[in-house]
Amino acid sequence: MAEPAENKIKIPMIGLLAVKNLLITKEDLQKALSYCSGAENLALALKEYFLSKEIISAQNMERLLRAAKTIDLRQKEFKFGAVAIRKGFINQSVLKLVLEEQENDIKNKRKVRLIGDMLVEAGMMAEKQKNYILKLQERVREEVKKSSEGNATDPSSPSDALKPDPAEGLPEKSKTETDGNEQDAGNLREAEIIEGGIKLEISKDFMAAFLSKTDYFDDTVTLDAVKTALFEKGIVAGLAEDKMIEGFIRSSGFKTKSFRVAKGISPIQGKDARIEFFFNIDYLKVGDLTADGGIDFKERGEIPFVEAGTVLAEKIPLIEARKGHNIYGHEIEITPGKDIDLKCGKGAKLSEDGHKLLADVGGFPKYALSGHVFVHQEYTTEGDVDYETGHVQYDGNVNVKGRIKSGFKVEGNNIQAIEVDGGIITAEGNVKIAGGINEGKIYAKGNVHAKFIHKSEIICMGDVVVGKEIVDSDIECSGGCVIDGKLISSRISAKMGIKAKHIGTEMSGPSVIRIGQDIFTVKELEKNKAKIEHLKKMTEFHGEKKDKLKEDHLTLQKQITDLAHIQDRSQLEQKELNSKILALGNDTEAVHDLQKKIEQLQMAAKKAEESLDACFDKSDKIEAAMANEDREIEAIEKRRADLIDERNNLIKWAKENPGKPVVTCEGVIMPETLIKGKHTEKRITEMLRYSKISEVLCTSDQGKNLTIYEMQVGNI
Structure with a gap:
């Protein structure tokens, strides 16, 4: 049975170097170890043995001792550097520089400086950090020393010290050379041969290093020699345990398969938190003209009604990033995840764990550009909006079962009515008019549907869909404009294009059509910017x-302090005067004078007390006013943050919905109709039928960098 690994003789460095430099043979070393096995200092005993037997000359011995001392120092220095990198005190580049400088000192036979001292002198490491590592190395050395003391070595079997049991000290997985230690040859860099005839292979991603044995593997190679070779290659992180490396050295295997000697730590990339919605928020997706001139509404459908307690959205938490490093100790870049808040508007609430958003009331859910989720209830008027009802302002959906008369306003989320007759609508969502819009003004952040539009102004973020005609009106939309009839004498701007049956008549004035341009978003961003600037000024105003x-509070506090001093002095003086009265005895006149002074002091103290009470009342009011200003500033900053979110979401939405500069007409386009794209324009000079007009980018033979756009007319 093989002896336990801890009973093996550790061969002194001078013996290994002597064999390596062919000054002695392995047999000479085994004989020397057997002869000196009982010595307390094996290295010193070997030195004296080789010199006394004249096996190694004094000059060569001196060289061996210097080399052994240098290797011992360098091993400690490499370990020092490895610990410094692991602790994050320095990086690999800094370690490489100081080791090279130390190597130059050795080559030029200058006094060798420790890298710890060099780093401290250069200001790259604190003295405390250096001492910490040195103490750590000394502790490790002492533990090794203690563990080796008292271990008996059998002098009769020196060969065992040189040729340990191949499997001794090697864990089961390594003995069988399986379980993840093998590597894919296609993922490895070119192999290198290091100390002791060992082949070193490094993965292309620098996350693993593998060792295997060549045919000329030196079985006398030591753990320290292998680790030094790895350190010299810069491999300092994720090294296998010493007993694993020793097991590799002693094992008879690892010639065809590899041993993983170092492994990096893979980073975990952060992942942004996200919100999963359980209701339709696609009202923000505008319609898109299809190739045949139709309009695709993305099948958005109706916004559903939800009951109180319905889960509207759930937050999927972010995945936090974790740093990693490769076998060289280089940190691998990570992308941190970004968090996001669930925002509740009116009618919605957060769950107890803060990860779900619930309907607080029954109603219609709505996602706003600011990121808030609302649940809107509905307000219904049974007739017209006129002098009987007055203006209608409701934080929810509005259903007008009549007309919106001239000059009257309706504000809400989704708004529907029978007709608009000079009325004004401001909607956070969609507008649906069963009949027509005549001389009305409509602003909507959703879509606008009507049977006809006459002499009206429509501004909306979504689509404008008209059943019969648009006459003498101004329309700006970020979606598409679809008229299942005629477009007459109007000014239309539609980012996603226009489709109509007829454009113009023989008797009407020409229409001006803008396509591919997002006038609505530009104006909204300008309004948003103005609001943000206004709120910023409001914050500054309340801050002032x-x-x-x-300042008033500080002045008041000084007054309170002064009044308190008056009271204190009054009490002291009264006490002194009372003492004098007692001392005067029967001197009536003097006592009377002193009593009069006491009365004056009491009146002054009372007046100070009244003033003090007034100051305290005023101080309370000032503190309340300051707290109110803090609340105002907090509320303003919250509104400002919402506007910034709204701005960012609007910009994102605009980028995700690029314009479509297309006009499609199933009937006639009359002459003088002006069509303007983002880059060019075209005035129709002759009657066109069944036409499709698009702004397209053309290639130019005159210059490679010349960009030319033109309005291209084709048939549908």
């Missing part, structure tokens, strides 16, 4: 008010 209140 708070600063003024702070």
Whole structure:
């Protein structure tokens, strides 16, 4: 049976170097070890043995001792550097520089400086950090020393010290050379031969290093020699345990299969938190003209009604990033995940764990550009909006079962009515008019549907869909404009294009059509910017008010302190006067004078007390006013943050929905109709039938960098 690994003789470095430099043979070393096995200092005993037997000359012995001392120092220095990198005190580049400088000192036979001292002198490491590593190395050395003391070595079997049991000290997985230690040859860099005839292979991603034995493997190679060779290659992180490496050295295998000697730590990339919605938020997706001139509404459908308690959205938490490093100790870049908040508007609430958003009331869910989720209830008027009802403002959906009369306003989320007759609508969502819009003004962040539009102004973020005609109107939309009839004498801007049956008549003035341009978004961003600037000024205004209140409060505190001093002095003086009265005895006149002074002091103290009470009341009011200013600033900053989110979401939405500069007409386009794209325009000079007009990018033979757009007319 093989002896336990801990009972093996550790061969001194001078013996290994002597064999390596062919000064002695392995047999000479085995004989020397057997002869000196009982010595307390084996290295010193070997030195004296080789010199006394004249096997190695004094000059060569001196060289061996210097080399052994240098190797011992360098091993400690490599270990020092490895610990420094693992602790994050320095990086690989810094270690390489100081080791090279130390190597130059050795080659030029200058006094060798320790890399710890060099790093401290250069300001790259703190003295405390250096001492920490040195103490750690000393502790490790002492533990090794203690564990080796008292271990008996059998002098009769020196060969065992040189040729340990191949499987001794090697874990089961390594003995069988399986379980993940093998590597894919296609993922490895070119192999290198290092100390002791060992082949070193490194993965292309620098996340693993593998060792295997060549035909000329030196079985006398030591653990320290292998680790030094790895350190010299810069492999300092994720090294296998010493007993694993020793097991590799002693094993008779690992000639066809490899041993993984180092492994990096793979990073975990962060993943953004996201929100999963359980209701339709696609009202923000505008319609898109299809190739045949139709319009695709993405089948958005109706926004559903939800009951109270319905889960509307759930937050999928972010995955936090974890740093990793390769076998060289180089940190691998990671992308941190970004968090996102669930935002509740009116009618919605957060679950107890804060990860779900629930309907607080029954109603219609709505996702706003600011990121808030609302649940809107519905307000219904049974007749017209006129002098009887007055203006209608409702934080929810509005259903007008009549007309919206001239000059009257309706504000809400989704708004529907029978007709608009000079009325004004402001909607956070969609507008649906069963009849027509006549001389009306409509602003909507959704779509607008109507039977006809006459002499009206429509501004919306979505689509404008008209059943019969648009006459003498101004329309700006970020979606498409579809008229299942005529477009007459109007100014239309539709980012996603226009489709109509007829454009113009013989008796009407020409229409001006803009396509591919997002006028709505541009104006919204300008309004948003103005609101943000206004709120910023409001924050500054309230901040200045708070600063003024702070100054008043400090002045008041000084007054309170002064009044308190008056009271204190009054009490002291009264006490002194009372003492004098007692001392005067029967001197009535003097006592009377002193009593009069006491009364004056009491009146002054009372007046100070009244002033003090007034100051405290005023102080309370100032503190309340300061707290109110803080609340105002907090509320303003919250609104400002919402506007910034709204701005960012609007920009993102605009980028995700690029314009479609297309006009499709199933009937006639009359002459003088002006069609403007983002880059060019075209005035129709003759009657066109069944036409499709698109702004397209053309190639130019005159210059490679010349960009030319033109309006291209084709048939549908």
